[in-house]
Amino acid sequence: MARMITAAVIRRKGGPFRLERLRLDAPRADEVQVRLAASGICHTDLVMRDDPGPGAIVLGHEGAGVVERVGRGVRKLAPGDHVVLSFLSCGACRFCTEGRPARCRCLLDLNFSGTRPDGSTPLRASGKPGRRVRGRFFAQSSFATHALAHERSAVKVPKDVPLELLGPLGCGIQTGAGAVMNSLAVDAGSSFAVFGAGGVGLSAVMAVRVVGAATIVAVDRVA
Secondary structure, eight states: OOEEEEEEEEOSTTOOOEEEEEEEOOOOTTEEEEEEEEEOOOHHHHHHHHSOOSSOEEOOOOEEEEEEEEOTTOOSOOTTOEEEEOOOOOSOSHHHHTTOGGGOTTHHHHHHSBSOTTSOOSEEETTOTTOEEBOBGGGTOOSBSEEEEEGGGEEEEOTTSOGGGTGGGGTHHHHHHHIIIIISOOOTTOEEEEEOOSHHHHHHHHHHHHHTOSEEEEEOSOO
């Protein structure tokens, strides 16, 4: 059964975000329904607000919450699990099978279209049958009370960690930390400088501390 949710909807280029009541479909076989506890706001959300593409869309891609329902094919998650939502990869291309899903050949289509691969969306405007709202941004659209996420993009986390702190793990934190640990492969004892001490930059700073860099410098115009 579908359920009613509240979401921040963008209906025209440049915004604004407006809270609306929408109808969310029941999860498909490979999807989970998540009650959002919090969502980070990434610069990419603001870029998409200013160029959202055709039709209405719900943005948000740093969600964290509690699984309420699972599709019949879901095996790794169950109702009550706490999860962080992240980007979606196909799981089948060369990069995915090599353990590099951030380079997935389908990354743009799966995450930026706002729809499932078959072009469908799980959201509809309340009381207006057929008036669809794109609700699969980064396979989640987490600027809402509830979201449908693909099983592959929902990561189970311990229940004793505050969910409201975990959302940015889905994008900003892993972007900064991944640049340090994967792309740059910073070694212990290295010197490291980051230009821009926002969410991604400070995540890079935390990561170089973890890997043991000797000299760490953060540069920003704002004290």
